[in-house]
Amino acid sequence: MSAILSKENENAQQPDVALTINGLAVNAHTGMTLVEAAWHAGVPRVTSVGCMEGVCGSCRVMLRRGKDVTVGLACQTFAEEGIEVVFMPPASAPRHHYEIGDFKDAWDIHARFQDIFPEASRCRHCHGCDSACPKGITVENGVALAAAGRYRDAGEAFFECVMCELCDVACPELIAPAHVGLFCRRVTAHFHLRPPNLIYRLEELRQERQSVALIESDEEK
Amino acid sequence: MSNGIPLAEALARYRPDSDIGSLPELADTDTLLNTYHPDHLRDSVVKLAVGANTGDHCQHELAGLLQSEAFIDEADLAGTPVTDADVLVIGGGGAGCAAALAAAEKGARVLLVTKLRLGDSNTVMAEGGIQAAIEPDDSVQRHVQDTLRGGHHAGDPALVAAMAEDGPEVLRWLIRQGMQFEQTPSGDLHTRRAGGMSAARLVHCRDYTGLEMMRVLREAVIQHRSIEVWEQSPAVELLSNEHGQKCVGAVLTSLLDDQLRIVRTRSVILATGGLGRLHLNGFPTSNHLGATGDGLVLAYRIGARLRELDSFQYHPTGLLHPSHLAGKLVTEGVRAAGALLVNGLGRRFIDELQPRDVVCAAILRECSEGRGIRIDGQRVGVWLDTPRLERAQPGLLEKQFPNLMTRTRVSGIDPRIEPLLVHPTLHYQNGGAVIDTNGATTVPGLYAVGEVAGGIHGRNRIMGNALLEIISFGRRAGIAATASRDRGPKKVTLEHVNRLRRALTLAGMPLTQRAPRILPDYAAGGVWKR
CATH class of the missing domain: 3.50.50.60 (FAD/NAD(P)-binding domain)
Structure with a gap:
């Protein structure tokens, strides 16, 4: 039978999956995501939901299957029999502070990185971040690249990051890998992206504005 | 609007290599838009009775919210x-x-x-x-x-x-x-x-x-x-x-x-x-x-x-199935790459690269005239013929549309084998x-x-x-x-709320509905009590 047909037949049936969301026993249909299951059952205060297609990183959940505990995104996880789901509170305020406009010299950047993220070089290789990532990013390797000053490669490792910050939660050294990854991506663009076509057009527009300003000031005289 | 070809029947009829017929000529775009585009539905638009846009046309559900009571006083x-x-x-x-x-x-x-x-x-x-x-x-x-x-x-x-x-x-x-x-x-x-x-x-x-x-x-x-x-x-x-x-x-x-x-x-x-x-x-x-x-x-x-x-902009190809992705986009790039739209009779019905509003109206025409594919009493759509695209350009979907492939794979659907069911989706104001x-x-x-x-x-x-x-x-x-070098407010009031309330009363409009809506009803369980 075709996948779409069998799926739609399933949906037409009575709720057939029993699970727990935020401590409440609820029933859901096979094929519902955990977000849909929570709404379907009227679980109160499920407001950490955004895009519902796996790119905003808001709907962080802790999942328990027997003794096995994992984390994930509720909009990307389907209801299953017996699973216990807890919607996680929003991430706490970041502990690492920098403003990219304060960086004046790319030659200093590794010193700045070590000031801002001193924990990054203390990774104990527990793989907690790797198993927490719902996008399958090789987080630990990305952090190692950053600690070695290889920002372009590190940033590339974090390309699919949706800023759910589940790796931050998982890190026993408080490295904040998601923010390390974004730091790497940002300094790479900030210091090294200098596209000739854009630079040429910006200068053209500047000269046009200048000549318009000159004409206008002549007219005033 | 439960007419349409049942899903099982449409699937049985569907072949990625079937003859889909020649494209019918698009006689009159304006008539198509005026008849089927949601902006032009006769009952969809009303005139505003109060406020700065009094007398202007407005989508009727939006008008209800614009002309409503505040939550606070x-x-x-x-x-x-x-x-x-x-x-x-x-x-x-x-x-x-x-x-x-x-x-x-x-x-x-x-x-x-x-x-x-x-x-x-x-x-x-x-x-x-x-x-x-x-x-x-x-x-x-x-x-x-x-x-x-x-x-x-x-x-x-x-x-x-x-x-x-x-x-x-x-x-x-x-x-x-x-x-x-x-x-x-x-x-x-x-x-x-x-x-x-x-x-x-x-x-x-x-x-x-x-x-x-x-x-x-x-x-x-x-x-x-x-x-x-x-x-x-x-x-x-x-x-x-x-x-x-x-x-x-x-x-x-x-x-x-x-x-x-x-x-x-x-x-x-x-x-x-x-x-x-x-x-x-x-x-x-x-x-x-x-x-x-x-x-x-x-x-x-x-x-x-x-x-x-x-x-409003309705994007022509929102997913109709699986239900948890209902309304989510299949990017226009898939049509640009050559994917065709096919109705429940297995026929092509519109040039897929017409402007979004025209393609949207054409899909709605197929659905309302009984040539759509019906999943149940509410949901009718048309095929986005991805298997035909895959036959014509093997490997293209996997290579150029990884996002689409990942999303459908989670639901056990393979667009290379089965066509996608799509329906226009509300996209932009x-x-x-x-x-x-x-x-x-x-x-x-x-x-x-x-x-x-x-x-x-x-x-x-x-x-x-x-x-x-x-x-x-x-x-x-x-x-x-x-x-702005304003010194800042001396007094903060709800004078504007009172003003609109008076206008609503003068216009004889009910003060029963409150706005703004914070979350859709289906998501608001226990959140918004007023």
Whole structure:
């Protein structure tokens, strides 16, 4: 039978999956995501939901299957029999502070990185971040690249990051890998992206504005 | 509307190699649009009876919200904690973050409040890219012309020119914030040409442009020492001075503790986004959860003039199945790559690369005339014939549309083997608050930027202009709001609420419905008690 047909037949049936969301026993249909299951059952205060297609990183959940505990995104996880789901509170305020406009010299950047993220070089290789990532990013390797000053490669490792910050939660050294990854991506663009076509057009527009300003000031005289 | 060909029957009939017939001639686009496009449904539009747009056409569900009672009155303000800020930004998507950063760069103390989480927005879902005229064969002038033509010449040329002129500078600013873009081997920014563009102008970061933009701006806002962020804090009302003539703050609630909070300020920047989650005319939507049109309601109640309230973009190919992705987009790129639309009889019915509004109307015609594919009593759609595309160009789907393949794989669907069931989905609010080139609305002290503002896209937006608009006008409003040397409010009141309430009563309209809507009903379990 075709996948779409069998799926739609399933949906037409009575709720057939029993699970727990935020401590409440609820029933859901096979094929519902955990977000849909929570709404379907009227679980109160499920407001950490955004895009519902796996790119905003808001709907962080802790999942328990027997003794096995994992984390994930509720909009990307389907209801299953017996699973216990807890919607996680929003991430706490970041502990690492920098403003990219304060960086004046790319030659200093590794010193700045070590000031801002001193924990990054203390990774104990527990793989907690790797198993927490719902996008399958090789987080630990990305952090190692950053600690070695290889920002372009590190940033590339974090390309699919949706800023759910589940790796931050998982890190026993408080490295904040998601923010390390974004730091790497940002300094790479900030210091090294200098596209000739854009630079040429910006200068053209500047000269046009200048000549318009000159004409206008002549007219005033 | 339960007519249509049952799914099982349509599937049995479907063959990726069948003869789909020749394309019927499209006789008259206007008639097609007037008969089937949701904007033109006769019962879908009413005239507003109160407020700054009295007498103007407005989609009827939106009209109900614009002409409704507020959630709060003066009694609610007594004892409510007050916070002061130079600039208040309402909304935490791309426009709100750009406005907050621009204001902070100019020295303002900024408070950014957002209904859900910082970055929860339609910005983060944008795949295509951002327009900027940077190629040698392109110009700002051509960008202006393309935008005006795409909008059926209903846009405001001054706003469009301001946005197009900002294009290159916006890219520079984004790069300084740390946003990456795709480059050619020689280091140029890579550009693509998309629908409605007379030159290659779409700059992108693979097909995750919105995500890259949003995570960079989000981080920049979080890190900025002059910007404070309150999440889970939707605005329920604006505040006016004692004459109800100027915006001087807002009243927020909290999804976490239900506590009302007053913010007093010199300028308010609305960056609340669109309204897909109102599901106008019963349509599914591609929008994120918070897109409930709340900014329009707040702006209208304080007296701001709005425009094009009867014009919305319905994207032709929203998914109908699986249900958890209902309304989510199959990018136009799939049709551009050659995928055809086929009805339940296995016939092609429209040139797939016609403008979005035309393709949308054609799909709705098939559905309403019984040639759609029916899943159940409510859901009817047409095939997007991806298996035929795969036969013609093996490997193309996997290579060029990884996002689509990943999403469907989770549900056990393989678009290379089975066609996708699609139906038009509510995608974008073309109109919004009337603004000038600083993003200022017709109400002093109130700015509107991004999807909540109108006048740029006319009656139809072309791809890549939304991401440009949010940064261009976000920054303009942030700078203008900071430049205001007002001493700040002496008194904050709900005089404008009283004014609209009187008008509603005089017009004999009921005061039963309250607005703004914070979340759609299906998501509001236990959140919103009033």
